[in-house]
Amino acid sequence: MKKDIILQISVRSIRLNFLRSLLAAIGIVIGVVAISSMGMMGANMTMSVTEELSAMANVLVVKPDSGGGGGGMMGGGGSSSDDDYIDKDQFDDIERAAGKYGNVYPLYQESDTIKIGDEERRATIYGMRDEDMATILTVANGTLPQTSNAVVVGPTFAENNDLTIGSRITIGDEDDEEAIIQKVRVVGILEEKGMSMDLNSDNAIIMTEKAYTGLYGGEGEYDQVNVILYDIDDADTATEAIEDQLNRKEDEVQVQDSSRMMESITSTVSTLTTFVMAIAGISLLVAATSIFNVMMMSVTERIREIGILRSIGTRKSEVLRMFIYEAVILGLVGAIIGAIMSVILGWLVVLAMVGTTKYFFTFASLIYVPVSMAIGIVICIVSGVYPAWRAANLDPIEALRSD
């Protein structure tokens, strides 16, 4: 039987100073738990956000090129200046280019003063073609508008303004003499859609194309054209197709690809995760100090023993090994306990912070457990190197003389 006596001595030294060693290992436990649970939280958040966003990321928003190249990402600019619109021919071109990649529909959009009861406020008003309404919108209550004085409203809008089926809204500024005033009736309330790039229907009034053009004119002058892609991977191809079709001579339109926004949000989350993990890493630094301290104490207390070991034929490298083993054992014990605890605590943190643990048992999430274990063990070894080196290089004569 092969027996590593050096390892035996290390193990016994730890057992002899059990409490002290345990306290040092707890530092590593905390460090490992902190790093891995923060890492797991970040990973779970990224996965969760990615899924939520990818539901809305399958949209290309085509807007008239305003020359300056600006235009808000969220499609809620609201102003349709007279020259900036997509005309019918351009819309046909877009449909021809991108029709095979997704559902193409035009949208009118305006921000206007409205009055509900006695209360005046501003609201976003969309105009949509009848056939698009049927495919794009889902009514939770009531029906889609058929006539010029009927509208549907989003659920948030309805709630904020106490609107029900049959409520009346006056669109247009009554104080402005030039403005056209239109009284409409709510015939339907939409289902909640969530954040979206193309159409923020939750907090808007939506009316038919005819009703919209009756109010604001400009038939066939769309504010934006949306492409709801069948497959999100076609985003680049469809964007290119549209740009090839319309922007050959000059930039007529700009295409906003919402997957870009998703990428930037995901990268923000991972930057934040890295930052939080770095803060958690400070706890490992504290742990390193305590391991270093325990190792130095172990060396100082055992100077005489080191002298004996050296005098009866233990090599420097063997003494070094003895103390490195000690650090490794502390690190291993700390890391293993830390790993078990970080699965439990990580699960709780993810549940509390992300709201769902459905991504918890995935590779991208659980990988933080072995990674933080490795960091913990490496930190232990690094903190043990100097004390071990000191032990190995003690003068055996001096060491033997000490009490």
Next chain:
Amino acid sequence: MNRSSDGRTMTTVPVIEMADVSKIYPLPSGDVLALDHLSIRIERGEFVAIMGPSGSGKSTLLNQIGGLDVPTSGILRITGRNIRKMSDDSLTDLRLNTIGYIFQKFNLIPLLSAYENVEYPYILKHRCNDTTGRVSKLLADVGINKRMAKHKPAELSGGQQQRVAIARALINDPDILLCDEPTGNLDTKTGAQIMAMLTALHDQGRTVIIVTHDPSIGAQAERTIRIKDGKVES
């Protein structure tokens, strides 16, 4: 890897050969000459007492012979090998294979049992546990039974600890038994038993070197080397 020594084959070579050895400790207040051109020769199988008052250079001499320290000048050969030319690892191996230490304070490893203390140098040398029964035999020879062998040094009396230390010193069959005040921490009766044990080992043909300031101990040796001020007196 086997770290065994080859010194034993050269039977004509003295175990210790010191020629004009000096040891100087540089101190801020000036150099201290601990060993002053010392020449000593100890043959195989001798029983030698090195005596001298404290501060005589006795301990320094012991450290040189024990391979713990190297001379500043002169030639020191242990079983024919010049220790001034040896690396730290070679010196360590020399201590493991060629020298059996017996200390005044016993110096057993507190974390290991009596049995493991004896086995420790064997494992260092052979890279495996003792399966030959050598550890048990040596412990029996020095009067430590199996039950006592399981105890940690702190649970043994001084005499028992020194017996374990003797067994440990013998485990790798060394050329030299080097004893530093081996009875210094023992009562007279136990001390006498330990001395009897060392004398018996010498009778079996071992080279025994005892460093002591106690004349009654020194008298039991075949030859006495007196050290004073780093020089051989007689």
